[in-house]
Each structure stands twice: as C-alpha cells, then as structure tokens.
Amino acid sequence: MNFFYEAFPDSVYVYGEEVPIITDFREYIRLLDMLKCKELNTMQKTALLSQYFLEEIEVDEEAISALTSFVVMDLDSEKDSPEDEGIGDSGSKKNLFSYEIDYPFILSGFLRDYSIDLENTEYLHWWKFRMLFDGLSEDTEIKQRIMYRGVNLSDIKDKDERKRISRIQKKIQLPQEELTDYDIGNAFA
Numbered sequence: 001m002n003f004f005y006e007a008f009p010d011s012v013y014v015y016g017e018e019v020p021i022i023t024d025f026r027e028y029i030r031l032l033d034m035l036k037c038k039e040l041n042t043m044q045k046t047a048l049l050s051q052y053f054l055e056e057i058e059v060d061e062e063a064i065s066a067l068t069s070f071v072v073m074d075l076d077s078e079k080d081s082p083e084d085e086g087i088g089d090s091g092s093k094k095n096l097f098s099y100e101i102d103y104p105f106i107l108s109g110f111l112r113d114y115s116i117d118l119e120n121t122e123y124l125h126w127w128k129f130r131m132l133f134d135g136l137s138e139d140t141e142i143k144q145r146i147m148y149r150g151v152n153l154s155d156i157k158d159k160d161e162r163k164r165i166s167r168i169q170k171k172i173q174l175p176q177e178e179l180t181d182y183d184i185g186n187a188f189a
Contacts, residue, residue: 025129
C-alpha cells in the first residue's frame, strides 16, 4: 500500500469477509493494556475484544489473527489464509517502551515534534499514530529511553561506558510483565 494516495485500513478480513473495526489509537493502547491484565480470563478478554469489531461476528482464532495483524500493522497477512504463519510464531522480543509508564515522554515527543496534543486529539488512526511514534526525533526523551533500553551491554567494550549505560538502564527499566506486539498473537493461546 502507498499511504500517499491510499487510506489507512478501517476493516480487517475474517473468513474472506471485510469487517469494519475501531481504528482510534487510544482504543489499541487500551487493548494492549487489557491483554496484559492478569485479572481477566481468556473468555473475558475475548468478550472485550469483540467490541473492536463494528459488526457482530464470532471472535474466534481467525478474527483474533486479523485484529492482531491490524495492531502490528502487518499488511501481508490482512488477506492471507488462516493457515499462514501469524505473528505469534515470530517469538518474543524485548519490549523497549510502555505506553503507560512512558506516557509523559510520548506526549511530550508528539507535542515537540508535531505540535499534536494526544490528550486533546479527537481522533488519530492507530497506524498514523504508530508511524508518527516511529518517526519521532532521535533526541526526544522517549526515543532516548528506547535506545538505552535496547543497548546490549555485552556489545560495549569500554568498561566505563558499559557501567554508565547499565546505570541508565536500571533507572529507566520496565517491569518484566510488559507485553510486546509479538506477544499479542500468543495472548489467547
């Protein structure tokens, strides 16, 4: 897709049928939080997940896979068959940010770089939000935090630099229970 002249998707394909979905960024941040919630069981999560579809459908493995592909912006699997490998097979990756914990830094990055106040924005498509988030300047606080969290200390040869980065990582580390995009596909397994 070329988003210079094509609209962001507002539906997913479930059993070959196009099903409209909610697309506002806040709802997908809420979804990611809901999937992390240990107080909800799989049935409760599935019931909440059904609210993301604007038509009544059975929320089964294919529906979850379609919504998962939308969440992680996987263009290739939107119309693929359910037998194709989904993101759940990709394996976990280290989570480098948290929408909840890093909220002040995400908010300030959007204000600084784009003059977008996420608190007062009425609507912003999830994919546009993610593209803008990915495009934030490298010197914004959130991008600095992501960079430091992603550093593999064993790759740093200089002892003092390794110590400095280790101190920074400890100061800004995220709790272990954080959910990555790659974990979404396994949330209902």
